[in-house]
Amino acid sequence: DIVLTQTPLSSPVTLGQPASISCTSSQSLVHSDGNTYLSWLQQKPGQPPRLIIYKISNRFSGVPDRFSGSGAGTDFTLKISKVEAEDVGVYYCMQAKQWPLTFGGGTKVEIK
Amino acid sequence: QLQLQESGPGLVKPSETLSLSCTVSGDSFSSTIYHWGWIRQPPGKGLEWIGSIHCTGTTYYNPSLKSRVTISVDTSKNQFSLQLNSVTAADTAVYYCARQATSSSSRYFDYWGQGTLVTVSS
Numbered sequence: 001d002i003v004l005t006q007t008p009l010s011s012p013v014t015l016g017q018p019a020s021i022s023c024t025s026s027q028s029l030v031h032s033d034g035n036t037y038l039s040w041l042q043q044k045p046g047q048p049p050r051l052i053i054y055k056i057s058n059r060f061s062g063v064p065d066r067f068s069g070s071g072a073g074t075d076f077t078l079k080i081s082k083v084e085a086e087d088v089g090v091y092y093c094m095q096a097k098q099w100p101l102t103f104g105g106g107t108k109v110e111i112k
Numbered sequence: 113q114l115q116l117q118e119s120g121p122g123l124v125k126p127s128e129t130l131s132l133s134c135t136v137s138g139d140s141f142s143s144t145i146y147h148w149g150w151i152r153q154p155p156g157k158g159l160e161w162i163g164s165i166h167c168t169g170t171t172y173y174n175p176s177l178k179s180r181v182t183i184s185v186d187t188s189k190n191q192f193s194l195q196l197n198s199v200t201a202a203d204t205a206v207y208y209c210a211r212q213a214t215s216s217s218s219r220y221f222d223y224w225g226q227g228t229l230v231t232v233s234s
Contacts, residue, residue, distance in 0.1 A: 001175070037219040048208055048224035049159065060222065092159055096219035099172045101149075101161040
């Protein structure tokens with residue numbers, strides 16, 4: 001199974017400041033079709049997860065452009081350029097390169 | 113707008129079978145570019161993929177649960193279902209159903225149900 005390790009576990013951020021979350025995979029997430037199926041989900045308290053980024057850097061429909069994804073191979077990053085109060089929650093990376101699908105352990109973004 | 117809704121008992125006794133259904137409203141249920149998945153989240157913990165099913169009936173399961181899990185689909189009702197046998201307290205979690213895009217260029221969970229809490233207790 002592919003193991004995804006997220007850091008940090010928690011990220012206290014001042015409103016308007018940037019936040020960055022890392023996701024490291026135990027093996028390359030490059031599929032034989034050339035795509036890298038790494039996505040990011042946001043989960044606000046009491047809500048189901050919501051897709052925000054897919055294939056490393058593509059923002060899903062309706063996601064603000066302050067969210068961006070980058071990376072390649074085994075190392076990926078989610079960045080929030082200027083954190084807003086509504087961004088509070090837990091963020092998960094997920095790989096869909098191969099079965100079984102796996103998630104990172106989650107990173108909690110909170111306001112200082 | 114696609115909607116998914118989980119349904120089933122909120123309380124299951126240890127050693128018994130957990131059974132949930134997910135009803136999908138919208139027109140994508142029989143599309144071959146989607147799988148339909150179950151994901152769970154124990155209280156205060158992270159997400160765990162349980163398994164996924166295609167409208168043709170092809171299934172994929174998490175090896176850690178494979179011996180106890182069955183996912184089935186009923187395209188006539190736009191529903192897919194989860195059965196988890198021999199449950200213990202460790203199976204207490206919020207169970208989500210979700211649509212999984214699996215085209216040649218897109219693989220992600222894009223629509224989720226609200227989730228249903230299932231507690232295993234006598």
